[in-house]
Amino acid sequence: MPRRPEQFEELREKSREKILAAALELFANKGYDATSIDSLAKKAGISKGLIYNYFESKKSILIAIFDDAMKMGEDMIMGQMSVKDPLLRKKAIIELTFAMIKERPEYVKLLTVMALQPGVMAETKEFTKNAYKKTGEWSKVITGKGKKDGLIESLMIGALMDGITLNFIMYGKQYPMEELKKEIIRIYCTPKKSKK
Amino acid sequence: MPRRPEQFEELREKSREKILAAALELFANKGYDATSIDSLAKKAGISKGLIYNYFESKKSILIAIFDDAMKMGEDMIMGQMSVKDPLLRKKAIIELTFAMIKERPEYVKLLTVMALQPGVMAETKEFTKNAYKKTGEWSKVITGKGKKDGLIESLMIGALMDGITLNFIMYGKQYPMEELKKEIIRIYCTPKKSKK
Amino acid sequence: MPRRPEQFEELREKSREKILAAALELFANKGYDATSIDSLAKKAGISKGLIYNYFESKKSILIAIFDDAMKMGEDMIMGQMSVKDPLLRKKAIIELTFAMIKERPEYVKLLTVMALQPGVMAETKEFTKNAYKKTGEWSKVITGKGKKDGLIESLMIGALMDGITLNFIMYGKQYPMEELKKEIIRIYCTPKKSKK
Amino acid sequence: MPRRPEQFEELREKSREKILAAALELFANKGYDATSIDSLAKKAGISKGLIYNYFESKKSILIAIFDDAMKMGEDMIMGQMSVKDPLLRKKAIIELTFAMIKERPEYVKLLTVMALQPGVMAETKEFTKNAYKKTGEWSKVITGKGKKDGLIESLMIGALMDGITLNFIMYGKQYPMEELKKEIIRIYCTPKKSKK
DNA sequence: GATGAATGAGCATTCATTCAT
DNA sequence: AATGAATGAATGCTCATTCAT
Numbered sequence A, B, C, D: 001m002p003r004r005p006e007q008f009e010e011l012r013e014k015s016r017e018k019i020l021a022a023a024l025e026l027f028a029n030k031g032y033d034a035t036s037i038d039s040l041a042k043k044a045g046i047s048k049g050l051i052y053n054y055f056e057s058k059k060s061i062l063i064a065i066f067d068d069a070m071k072m073g074e075d076m077i078m079g080q081m082s083v084k085d086p087l088l089r090k091k092a093i094i095e096l097t098f099a100m101i102k103e104r105p106e107y108v109k110l111l112t113v114m115a116l117q118p119g120v121m122a123e124t125k126e127f128t129k130n131a132y133k134k135t136g137e138w139s140k141v142i143t144g145k146g147k148k149d150g151l152i153e154s155l156m157i158g159a160l161m162d163g164i165t166l167n168f169i170m171y172g173k174q175y176p177m178e179e180l181k182k183e184i185i186r187i188y189c190t191p192k193k194s195k196k
Numbered sequence E: 001g002a003t004g005a006a007t008g009a010g011c012a013t014t015c016a017t018t019c020a021t
Numbered sequence F: 001a002a003t004g005a006a007t008g009a010a011t012g013c014t015c016a017t018t019c020a021t
Helices: A004-031 A037-044 A050-055 A058-078 A086-103 A106-118 A122-143 A149-176 A177-188 B005-031 B039-045 B048-054 B057-080 B087-101 B103-117 B122-143 B147-175 B176-186 C007-030 C037-044 C048-053 C058-078 C085-101 C107-115 C122-144 C150-174 C177-188 D005-030 D039-045 D048-054 D059-078 D085-104 D105-116 D122-143 D148-174 D176-188
Strands: none
Touching: A004 A037, A004 A050, A004 A058, A004 A106, A004 D122, A037 A050, A050 B057, A058 B005, A086 A106, A086 A149, A086 A177, A086 D005, A106 A149, A106 A177, A106 B103, A106 B147, A106 C037, A106 D039, A106 D122, A149 B103, A149 B176, A177 B147, B005 B039, B005 B048, B005 D048, B039 C122, B057 B087, B057 B103, B057 D105, B087 B103, B087 B147, B103 B147, B103 D005, B103 D059, B147 B176, C007 C048, C007 C058, C007 C107, C007 D148, C058 C107, C085 C107, C085 C150, C085 C177, C107 D105, C122 D085, C150 D176, C177 D148, D005 D039, D005 D048, D005 D059, D005 D105, D005 D176, D039 D048, D059 D085, D059 D105, D085 D105, D085 D148, D085 D176, D105 D148, D148 D176
């Protein structure tokens, strides 16, 4: 007697998640090329062949993770769009970004490496470009308008976040994230005293 | 008539340089794993076997490039140590860093990727750590003292530079390096007005 | 209410037939090795696992088809054994063979390839040998006796039929089967004028 | 000191020949799919990797053999074009074909199987087609004219030769090639008595 | 020093087969 | 009887490295 469709669906979902979780960790920590399908299967606790029931290829696993991460980032930002005050919104987003770096360092790490590795993501280049274009638009929105000052400010904040991510990945916990967050918020989210 | 020793030395040096130049370009643009010794030899215009007269392994080529880059960075900074005024020194170093990013993007790219890819540089981790420790010390020196404020400021500047590097690598020429440089210098290298 | 035994039997028979039909088509057109159990199941409209309820292995499906084809051939010939006149019998068999080639090209194709591919049918070699021995005996019977002339003639006819099969498989409809049939019948089924 | 180019060329030629010889035997006797690159390397007495110095892929080895065989066949036929008398030319070609079947059964076998196996030679289909088109033209030339009778006769001879090949492959030495050859020559290469 | 033929461990991927339900 | 998730041995192919010349 066959399993019911829902049972199959459950099994599938579980295996897929195991693969993605193992892949995220290995790709982020060892690198995409240095991760063999064998080691991936072992880490996921399944057989090598099963991976190909869920993903067409090694690369498609990477892309799936990439897409997940993108969606997660987008959701995070979009969730803050209801905050109307620009300064408060900026602050909220900065804080959420810090939180994400701390709680999901592998995601952030993987995204950063992928962005720099042209070979691996040749055909997903568009994703990358779109993603960063979004980042651009988003940044502009945060700081206020599309004026020159707004653009530069948003690029500064963006570069800061990227740089902090990089350093956090390298230094780990000893890197003083909290202090840096406070400083950034102090600089970029404090109302300017109006000139009298 | 046999060649004089110096001539041999010259030849050696030339081949070595050709290999390193080819490797830098390929590693930075295609990635370390995606670069085969075969393609490296072809790019350098020499035979596959000859590479192993100059380098023990593929990885040792990477390390050699890494060391070169490190030395270059160190030299650049050390060259500014004669500037006594802290603000001017900070400004000079920031400008040199921007210059390096613009003129040698492959070096910077390669270093960044390597810093994030533990797999490739497993045994050179110490290099990385040392390098960044130096960056740390250097930063502190720049801003003045080892006080908390100094540390945070130097980390901010460091993160900014790293982030700008990353974005420049990704966006290329459309990324407004000059404007960002001006803004950074304006923020971090302008004398504070003393309180009355 | 439980099904009656015959109903079960019917179901079994239906699934088995579906598998064999799908296998015949795929094996003949794509080749045995290039046909996966997956694609076979899909074509048959059943699940992969079910196939193993009816057949022990992929190879046993092939053998089953082979046996079917053999039986079909044998039946065809045996059905003509009632024709007493040798020339008419020869003619009838030749015509039936042509008919079979035209109507069941997959069978013929598969048999031919299998006969040439020792790898696939290693253990069924005996089948092959028996089959062709039968062909031999049969041929001899057709033409009359076991005399030398009879043997050579039957081998000639056999080779002709095999060769025509091969060419028909390759050229398809443009191959002039009808004309060849007529010519063969003219040559081999026309009463020799007795020497006066 | 490097080897001289001719030395390299020699080595290359030798290895290439070893691979082709081993491949011909294995492909013909075990079948293309059933022959692994591993076993091929072992039979050739070289390493697996070396094969890919000479051939792009497993399939390209097959194609190389195919081309060789085609050229060999063409050369054989073309060599007889100087014989002006049609009957003698026909006889010469028939005898050469028998000789080829006997002396190079692997070639003939491989060609036959490949002609029947659509999967393997998908992109070389044109070769096959051309080859058989040539066979067609050639046949017509042999028998005399492009008249209907000429075409049918040439197709008959062609089918006979193919069929005999097939049976020879299957039965081996017990198959009476010599007698069949004589019979064919008797039938097709004897001057018709003019009607009185 | 210089060459490129040769090696073989390692990799991604396929697929016949098993099995819990 | 029927399903399809799961397994793992086997395969084609790559590539860093060695070595005879």
